[in-house]
Amino acid sequence: MTSQSISRRGFLGLSSLAAAGAVGISMGGAIPALASGISPAANMADGTMTPKREFRAIWLASVLNINWPRSGSDSMEKQKSDYIEWLDLAREINLNAVVSQVRPTADAFWPSPYEPWSQYLTGTQGKAPEYDPLAFQVEEAHKRNLEYHAWFNPYRVSMQADPSKLHPDHPARKNPDWIFPFAGKLYYNPGIPEVREFVQTAMLDAVIKYDLDGVHFDDYFYPYPSGTLTLPDQETYAQYGGDFDNIEDWRRNNVDLMVSEFGRKIKEVKPWVKFGISPFGIWQNKTADQPLGSETNGTQSYSALFADTRKWVKEGYLDYINPQIYWFIGQAAANYAKLVPWWADVVRDTDVQLYIGQGAYKATDGVFTDPDEMLKHIDIDRATPEVAGSVFYNGDSVRLALGEGQWARRLVDTYYTRPALLPLIPHLGGTVPRPPVLTGSKQSAKGVTLEWHVPGNGGATSFAIWRFNGKVTPTAADFTDARNLIATERSTGRVNTYVDASAASGEYTYVVTALDRLGNESAPSRARASN
CATH class of the missing domain: 2.60.40.10 (Immunoglobulins)
Known part of the structure; x- marks a missing residue:
């Protein structure tokens, strides 16, 4: 696994490895409103490769300076120029959104009253840049008519495990009982109610102050398993888990509360802002939950991360779900061709949209040996009415594969030949x-x-x-x-x-x-x- 996949996606290992309505139009005449369905597939006429509505985005990771900024020592001018290059690339290849990481490690890419400036902006946590990066990003994205989804990591505090290396005013330094070390990193403890409230308040600050189109979480809730390590939250469970018979159900409830509460708070301040999560691609294997689980044999978000992602969809906590289905078609432990229909069944008859998280880095790095793998993914997606688009991880993995004959160039030249309107989410009004x-x-x-x-x-x-x-x-x-x-x-x-x-x-x-x-x-x- 590359360092990029580790930093963005944690433990990726496997355990065994509208139609338009009837309208008329005339030269010089007025035309009735167009009605467009929620499904891109429904907008495809006779197999056309140009759906009218489809979510198309890239993840731009800031943690460890993966995509942007390239370095904490870059000048303001270079940071701005580099980000504009990402947006211009998105427009050039007919994407319509960016998912940009603005709170990678309990820090901020805006002047937050709750958390320090991110070290990935200036090289030093707490050191202010010469501008407001979040304001800049949103403004420039909107100039290019790109939706801007602010990507937050709720519980990750640091990519290293020593609290003394955090800024002296960091909330984790002031409240050492809020955090625990695990597998070389620091995390907020999701089982502490004050932590859950603080994390939501810190993130909601950006929702209130900036013209965001979406709020986005990735797959990090409780940390991914690591060897024989156990989570150090037994005392927290003893203090707060009295209503639960076991620690696993209590942990899942902690995450459920954070997701449901934050979703409601977003809608209370800005009802139009979309809330989405890109969880690990497997909820539960069928061997663990018959008949609801998927035909897979891999790590399960339900038991490994205590993220009951299926429940979030069924209970309507979200506006969209963006599962990371980072496996190839036919992969024994996790088959892309089986997981996409499984997720389609989950969202069916709900108000939650389904976008597929694509492991673009595996195509660019050669992990996917079929040169047409990513194109075949889009074929499956567009043949599945519930799938409303894709998000590619990450920006560099797409950019580096845009040369003649490479997978991203062929994808753009075949599937993204025209712009696409954003899918409708009807319940947002x-x-x-x-x-x-x-x-x-x-x-x-x-x-x-x-x-x-x-x-x-x-x-x-x-x-x-x-x-x-x-x-x-x-x-x-x-x-x-x-x-x-x-x-x-x-x-x-x-x-x-x-x-x-x-x-x-x-x-x-x-x-x-x-x-x-x-x-x-x-x-x-x-x-x-x-x-």
Whole structure:
């Protein structure tokens, strides 16, 4: 296992190893609102490789300076430039979100009143950078119309086990009874109610102060097992576990409480912010839970991390679940082709969306020996109606495989040829914006320049730009997938412009739709031919 996979994903070993609604459109005529289903597969017409809605993101890890910043000694200018490169890459390959780590080790990438500045920003914990990295990241992501999901690690305190090496004002130094060492690292004790409250307060500070689109946890709750080590929480159980017959159920309840409480607190302050978790890919093996478990023989989050991930979905604690299914198709202990349908069954008939966590580092590092492995994963996902997208770990693993003929380049050239709108999460609500008024479509040597506005801004956060060859009358079918979708753009105010530099000489028909921040789509604008 690479150092990157260790730092992001802990113990990865295995124990034995909408459709669009019926709409009409006419040149110069108004069109009814578009209705889009929750499933990308439902938006695929006749096997098209261009689903209209699909979550596409990369994880950008800050712990140990894996993806960003590259070094704690980098200047502010370099940090900003490097992050913009990540965002520009995401746009270039038609992603629509980034999942960026902002609290890697009980520290902060923003001026937090609760926790010190992260050492990964300046090389020294508690030392302030010359800017607010979280504010910068959110602003730059939104400029490029990328959703920004802030990635927090709730309980990990340090990648080393000596509390004296923490900043003197670190809460773990001031409250030594809150933490325990385990396998060379420090962790907050999830069984202490004050810890659970503090951790939530520290993270909620960012939700309140910044324009986040999502809050994201990974798979670290109780630490991953390590050899014969036992968790040092027997005294905590004796103090707080009186209602439970065994320590395992008590630990699971501690994590359940943290997840459910924090999910509610997010919605209390900002109901539109999405809450998602990317747990280890196995809940329980079928041998441990018949018939609910999966046909696997690996580490189980339920018993190893005390993370009852299936319950979180069934109880609706989350808006999306993003299981890390980092195994190849046919792998004996954990078969990708069996785990995806298992998770699809878990989310079926719930309000929780399913995005698949892809082990991109295994494709780039050669652990996956089939050069088409990652492409086959997308085939399975898109054939599974409940799967609404993918998140790739990590940024470097994608970037390094974008060369000619490499897996990421082939994935982009085959599956991500067009932008995609974000999937709808219906229970989050939102408001369908007023349709844009497309006022200009002027052709020049630079391409076709479009101009539009939304009366009163109409609740629009972003826009989708659709292009058709020739002077045509688009039909409802033309909006069921993304084959005619050429761009999505962030709203810049009442009047917006876009230059279609890819338009060759000839005649085109353009349509613009407006979207609110949750992806609800307006009726299309009147169609307008280039001139």
